[in-house]
Structure formats: C-alpha cells, structure tokens
Amino acid sequence: MDAALKALAEPRRREILKLVWSRELPATEIAAQFGDVTRSAISQHVSVLREAELIIERRDGVRRLYRANHSQMDRLRRFLEEYWDDSLERLRQLAETAEQERGNSNG
Amino acid sequence: MDAALKALAEPRRREILKLVWSRELPATEIAAQFGDVTRSAISQHVSVLREAELIIERRDGVRRLYRANHSQMDRLRRFLEEYWDDSLERLRQLAETAEQERGNSNG
DNA sequence: CGCTTACGTAAGTAAATGCTAACATAACCT
DNA sequence: AGGTTATGTTAGCATTTACTTACGTAAGCG
Numbered sequence: 121m122d123a124a125l126k127a128l129a130e131p132r133r134r135e136i137l138k139l140v141w142s143r144e145l146p147a148t149e150i151a152a153q154f155g156d157v158t159r160s161a162i163s164q165h166v167s168v169l170r171e172a173e174l175i176i177e178r179r180d181g182v183r184r185l186y187r188a189n190h191s192q193m194d195r196l197r198r199f200l201e202e203y204w205d206d207s208l209e210r211l212r213q214l215a216e217t218a219e220q221e222r223g224n225s226n227g
Numbered sequence: 228m229d230a231a232l233k234a235l236a237e238p239r240r241r242e243i244l245k246l247v248w249s250r251e252l253p254a255t256e257i258a259a260q261f262g263d264v265t266r267s268a269i270s271q272h273v274s275v276l277r278e279a280e281l282i283i284e285r286r287d288g289v290r291r292l293y294r295a296n297h298s299q300m301d302r303l304r305r306f307l308e309e310y311w312d313d314s315l316e317r318l319r320q321l322a323e324t325a326e327q328e329r330g331n332s333n334g
Numbered sequence: 335c336g337c338t339t340a341c342g343t344a345a346g347t348a349a350a351t352g353c354t355a356a357c358a359t360a361a362c363c364t
Numbered sequence: 365a366g367g368t369t370a371t372g373t374t375a376g377c378a379t380t381t382a383c384t385t386a387c388g389t390a391a392g393c394g
Binding site: 146147148151159160163164166167181182183184 | 370373
C-alpha cells in the first residue's frame with residue numbers, strides 16, 4: 121500500500137494513471153501524450169505503477185495494453201480514509217477524556 | 228498540494244503527523260517516539276511537513292510546538308477526491324458516448 | 335556570565351529517483 | 365529470413381532523499 125501511495129505522489133504517474141483509468145491504452149499511446157519526456161521514462165513510470173499494482177498489463181501480440189487497477193485504487197483510497205478517520209478518532213477520544221476529567225477531579 | 232502528497236508518502240512523516248493530529252507536541256517529544264532514528268532526522272521530517280504546510284509551528288519560549296494543519300489536510304483530501312472523481316467522470320462519459328454510438332451508426 | 339535545555343542547520347553519505355541514450359527482444363509482415 | 369514495429373531493459377547521470385554526526389543558537393536558570 122505504501123508503494124501505491126509513493127507511486128501516486130509523482131505528478132507524471134498520476135497523469136498516466138488518469139489516461140488509463142477508463143480505457144485500455146498501449147504503451148506507445150501513453151508515451152505519445154507526453155511531449156517533454158522520452159518513451160523510456162514513461163515506460164519506467166509505468167513499471168512503477170505496475171509494481172504498485174495500480175495498473176494492470178494485458179498483452180496483445182506485440183502490444184501491451186494498460187489499464188488502471190480500480191480495486192487497488194479503492195484499497196489506497198480506503199487506506200487514506202482510515203488514516204484520516206483514525207486521526208479524527210483520536211481527536212474524539214481526547215475530547216471525551218477531557219470531558220471526563222472535568223467531571224472527576226477537576227474544579 | 229503536490230508537496231503535501233509527497234510529504235505524506237513517507238511512512239515516518241505519516242506517523243509524525245498522527246502524533247500531532249489531536250494535540251500540540253514539542254519537537255523533543257515527537258522525536259522521543261522514535262527509538263530507531265535521530266532527533267535530527269525527525270527534525271528534518273518535521274521541516275518537510277512544515278514546508279508542505281501539513282503542520283503548524285508555534286513557539287513557546289525555548290520550545291517549538293507542532294500541530295497538524297487540518298485545513299491543509301482537508302485540502303489534500305479534496306485534491307485526491309477530485310482526482311478519483313475526475314477519473315470516474317471520464318468513465319461515465321465514456322459509457323455515455325458508447326451508449327450514443329450504439330443508438331446512431333452502429334448495427 | 336556560564337551551564338543546560340530545546341531545538342535547527344550544515345556537512346557528508348548511501349541509496350533512490352527521474353531521466354536520456356543505447357541496446358535487446360519478440361511479434362508481425364513480406 | 366529480413367525488416368519494421370512495439371516495447372522493455374541497461375548504463376549512466378544529476379538530483380533528491382533519509383539519515384548521522386557535529387555544530388550553532390536562543391531561552392531560561394544558577
């Protein structure tokens with residue numbers, strides 16, 4: 121999960137991921153979207169995304185088609201939501217404790 | 228916003244952020260939570276978090292007290308939610324287009 | 335003032351990262 | 365088989381990162 125978050129922290133990779141979110145794309149077409157960078161660089165970004173399981177590869181003859189792995193994306197999303205919730209939970213608990221303190225010894 | 232996401236992609240920094248989520252903590256106490264790393268390392272992580280505006284510093288005499296910047300966290304959260312939504316929107320549009328295509332020329 | 339406490343910052347380092355240019359490979363076409 | 369196409373992989377490079385050790389500094393205490 122950590123790998124996924126790190127992968128997503130890179131703007132270029134976020135763009136790639138968006139490109140293949142709703143449709144399968146061959147590597148060349150992905151690379152073609154980026155004028156300022158080599159095909160090789162994109163290929164390496166794609167590898168990172170694949171290793172983080174944020175995208176899925178399907179082979180079709182010479183081509184390799186990529187698409188977003190929605191379930192992994194969902195997992196990442198939930199991971200972050202738990203992170204926020206966890207922290208908020210702590211806030212809530214702290215507030216409760218403070219409440220009790222006030223009722224008990226204090227005053 | 229990008230800096231915030233990158234800052235959050237580091238596990239150690241996520242832990243720090245959790246520590247100061249619901250309460251202010253002085254630098255020393257933050258560092259004390261991590262047995263396997265130097266105070267200096269933590270201080271540098273804190274700097275990264277501060278530059279990403281994920282935490283806020285308040286000075287009190289010798290001490291520096293840190294706490295999470297919830298509004299920035301919310302901003303990051305929304306940024307990510309827009310990212311997912313954006314992508315889902317694209318999915319939806321693609322589905323619609325496909326629907327229309329079917330109605331029009333195709334047969 | 336001198337000592338301690340609480341902290342940041344600088345210098346140095348090993349590893350990771352983003353990138354380019356060059357090479358390797360596998361599928362298809364003739 | 366030979367050539368082209370689609371794509372990954374390697375080597376090399378500059379930059380960034382996570383870290384340690386050492387040093388700097390400001391606040392408070394005697």
